Amino acid sequence: MTRDDLEREIKHLIITSLDLEDVAIEDIKSEEPLFVEGLGLDSIDALELGMALKKKYQLNFKTTGEENKAYFRSVSTLADMIIQDGQLAIN
Secondary structure, three states, rough: OOHHHHHHHHHHOOOOOHOOOOOHHOOOOOOOEEOOOOOEHHHHHHHHHHHHHHHHOOOOOOOOOHHHHHHHOOOHHHHHHHOOOOOOOOO
């Protein structure tokens, strides 16, 4: 899997797990903020997305909120977290 494939998969997961019917994968930019500005997600969305990511990638989230906040900043930072966690081999 390439990094682009992973980011596309994350975007799809965001759309499906949060039921974002009016959003297409192409509408989500990898570097765009997911919360407040950008995609405009909220704390409830963060919980739902976190659960979906944990289920799909068997992630273990950090214990500090600040670390998690940094990972959930964008699709790109979520991809970094998944790669660092060693759950996928990226080409």
